Amino acid sequence: MRRCYPYLLIAPALGLISMVSLYPTLYSLYLSLHRIRRGTMEWVGLQNFRTILTSASFWQSLQHTLVFGVCFVSITLICAYALALMFNRKLALNGLYMTIIFVPWMLSDIVSGVMFRWLFLPHTGFGHQVLEALLGTSNLPGTPAGAMGIVIGATVWQATAFAMLLLLAGLQTVPREIYEAALIDGATRWQSFWYITWAFVRPTTMITTLFLTIQAINTTGMFLAITEGGPGRATEVLSLYMYREVITFFNFGSAAALSVIMFVLNAALATIYIRTLRAETV
Amino acid sequence: MKHVQPIDRHILFRAVRKSPGPRRRWHWETLAIHVILVGVCLLVLFPVFYTILTSLRPPRLGLSRTFIPDTWYFDHYIRLLSTPRFPRYILNSAINSLGGALITTVVSALAGYACVRYTFHGRSLFLIFIMGMLLLPGLTNLIPLYKLASDLGLLDSYLIMIAIYSAYGVPFGIWVMKSFIERIPRELEDAAAVDGASPLQIIGHIVLPLARPGLVAVFLLNFVYNWNDFLTALIMLSSTAMKTATVGLFDFQNQLTGNENELLAAACVIIMLPGLVVFLIARKTFLWAMLDGAVKG
Numbered sequence: 009m010r011r012c013y014p015y016l017l018i019a020p021a022l023g024l025i026s027m028v029s030l031y032p033t034l035y036s037l038y039l040s041l042h043r044i045r046r047g048t049m050e051w052v053g054l055q056n057f058r059t060i061l062t063s064a065s066f067w068q069s070l071q072h073t074l075v076f077g078v079c080f081v082s083i084t085l086i087c088a089y090a091l092a093l094m095f096n097r098k099l100a101l102n103g104l105y106m107t108i109i110f111v112p113w114m115l116s117d118i119v120s121g122v123m124f125r126w127l128f129l130p131h132t133g134f135g136h137q138v139l140e141a142l143l144g145t146s147n148l149p150g151t152p153a154g155a156m157g158i159v160i161g162a163t164v165w166q167a168t169a170f171a172m173l174l175l176l177a178g179l180q181t182v183p184r185e186i187y188e189a190a191l192i193d194g195a196t197r198w199q200s201f202w203y204i205t206w207a208f209v210r211p212t213t214m215i216t217t218l219f220l221t222i223q224a225i226n227t228t229g230m231f232l233a234i235t236e237g238g239p240g241r242a243t244e245v246l247s248l249y250m251y252r253e254v255i256t257f258f259n260f261g262s263a264a265a266l267s268v269i270m271f272v273l274n275a276a277l278a279t280i281y282i283r284t285l286r287a288e289t290v
Numbered sequence: 291m292k293h294v295q296p297i298d299r300h301i302l303f304r305a306v307r308k309s310p311g312p313r314r315r316w317h318w319e320t321l322a323i324h325v326i327l328v329g330v331c332l333l334v335l336f337p338v339f340y341t342i343l344t345s346l347r348p349p350r351l352g353l354s355r356t357f358i359p360d361t362w363y364f365d366h367y368i369r370l371l372s373t374p375r376f377p378r379y380i381l382n383s384a385i386n387s388l389g390g391a392l393i394t395t396v397v398s399a400l401a402g403y404a405c406v407r408y409t410f411h412g413r414s415l416f417l418i419f420i421m422g423m424l425l426l427p428g429l430t431n432l433i434p435l436y437k438l439a440s441d442l443g444l445l446d447s448y449l450i451m452i453a454i455y456s457a458y459g460v461p462f463g464i465w466v467m468k469s470f471i472e473r474i475p476r477e478l479e480d481a482a483a484v485d486g487a488s489p490l491q492i493i494g495h496i497v498l499p500l501a502r503p504g505l506v507a508v509f510l511l512n513f514v515y516n517w518n519d520f521l522t523a524l525i526m527l528s529s530t531a532m533k534t535a536t537v538g539l540f541d542f543q544n545q546l547t548g549n550e551n552e553l554l555a556a557a558c559v560i561i562m563l564p565g566l567v568v569f570l571i572a573r574k575t576f577l578w579a580m581l582d583g584a585v586k587g
Contacts, residue, residue, distance in 0.1 A: 013404070013408065014404040014408035014410040014413070015404075015410065017400045017401060017403060017404035017408075018400070018404045020397045021397050021398060021460050021464060022401075022416070024397060024453070024457035025419075025420075025423055025457055027453065028428070028431060028435060028453070028454050028457035029423050029428075029431055029457070031434075031438075032430075032433075032434035033431065033434075035437070035438065036430065036431075036434040039433075039434060091330070094323045094327060099320060099324065105327045105330075105331055107569075108334060108335060109330065110573070110576075110577070111334060111335065111569075114514060114562075114565040114566055114568075114569045115338075115565065115566075116517070116536050116565070117518070117521070118536045119558045120337070122341075122543055122554065122558055123337040123338070123341050123558065125543075126341070126344070126551070127337060134340060173577060173580065173581055222425060222427065223427075226427040226429045228521050229520045229521050232540070250433065251525075254433055254525075255525070260433070260437055263433045267431075267433045270429070270430050271426070274425075274426050274427065274430065275422075275426065278422055278426055281425055282425075
């Protein structure tokens with residue numbers, strides 16, 4: 009009986025997770041190999057994958073995901089780094105600043121989306137007016153690059169705080185004495201940043217980057233709330249493409265194939281993440 | 291003796307200060323950092339303030355060019371809360387997010403305890419599995435879950451939302467509870483075990499009361515995440531009776547004719563309120579727990 013206790017204790021957790029993660033993953037693999045029409049299911053092998061991999065929409069949305077991901081991850085990382093280095097000084101009011109910077113993290117995608125949509129509404133939006141004054145006339149949501157830019161801005165605004173917290177935790181593992189030793193040895197500030205801070209923080213940076221990359225691939229709510237893939241299909245990322253296949257076209261087979269592809273992408277990143285984390289803690 | 295005192299105080303001040311040499315430079319840097327951080331904070335809060343101010347404007351002015359409204363106008367909030375739909379959406383959000391957070395908390399406390407206090411076959415496998423689930427986002431599961439729910443006739447129900455929410459929170463919850471329970475000294479439990487208490491009694495009477503801050507953190511964070519969830523609810527819910535506030539907001543935005551921006555802003559403010567209030571009250575626990583859930587190996 010005693011040996012059963014731990015299994016009994018983890019059973020509810022395991023059951024719940026299996027129900028919403030493990031089972032759906034296997035089920036989507038199964039669905040992806042079928043054509044589903046009006047309740048009937050027909051085995052089609054890899055047909056769905058072939059259809060997707062040869063469709064222009066898929067490659068276009070993959071490209072949009074890549075553009076978004078690269079911009080989002082790099083900008084967030086730079087902002088988060090700058091903030092983390094400042095917070096690491098342990099100045100007065102740090103707690104207040106940090107609380108404020110975390111506010112966007114506590115807002116729903118749809119609320120943030122509505123707010124950013126407003127800011128750049130042609131003619132009336134405040135952000136639009138600022139841009140108009142700075143760059144001349146502009147209809148940001150109406151242009152492909154502008155719409156993507158707004159979503160990137162909104163997601164950076166939302167995600168920076170958390171990335172900063174991760175990096176700050178890494179920065180605080182650096183022992184202060186090393187800096188003093190370096191100072192005595194006559195190291196410049198740049199040298200002590202590069203050879204001490206960076207050396208200590210590199211694994212954390214790697215982890216934060218992976219974390220943000222996973223987030224970038226799966227950003228859906230913000231796109232739905234701000235652009236819904238528009239103008240035209242200029243901001244249709246992979247996740248929106250998948251959403252549309254199901255909600256608009258009821259193409260379960262190809263949507264499932266898409267979700268298998270995205271799952272593989274995510275799982276690859278997650279594996280690297282866990283490897284890095286283990287290498288760091290050992 | 292009197293004339294000595296000012297000198298003494300002077301020496302004391304010197305001692306409290308750090309080295310006098312680089313002091314001036316540090317001072318400038320500190321000031322610069324404060325200026326930058328205040329700027330960042332204003333930038334971060336700007337959309338939120340903009341929305342709050344918009345919600346307090348009289349209707350049909352559009353998003354006017356004056357920033358501070360001339361007259362404060364609270365009718366949008368009254369109008370929203372007296373519509374039949376909006377309070378219902380709020381109620382649905384509350385039921386789903388509270389139910390999900392409650393189940394998550396209980397389930398992850400039990401599993402977290404098992405992972406700390408027992409060594410069992412498959413423990414490390416279970417932990418790696420949990421960690422994987424922590425990282426893999428729910429997005430790719432939504433398609434098969436939607437199909438499953440529609441086959442079982444569970445679309446548009448509290449049951450499916452609470453089930454999904456509670457399960458999504460569990461990996462994170464286990465991670466936080468694990469690190470909390472690890473800090474509780476083992477002797478108390480051993481003493482209770484000697485007295486013949488069963489594991490459930492030990493958990494209920496000794497571990498959970500001591501791990502209460504962890505439980506609170508898991509519950510509140512999951513409540514906020516569930517409350518803010520938009521995508522899962524959008525896919526699973528389609529009837530007016532069952533929709534949550536975030537989905538209602540999405541619909542509202544799409545039906546907007548252009549004259550009701552202030553009303554929409556008021557809806558935004560009401561929806562963001564619970565998350566913000568909970569975060570402001572428990573911010574230290576939040577930050578701590580989030581860090582724990584993300585980087586502890």
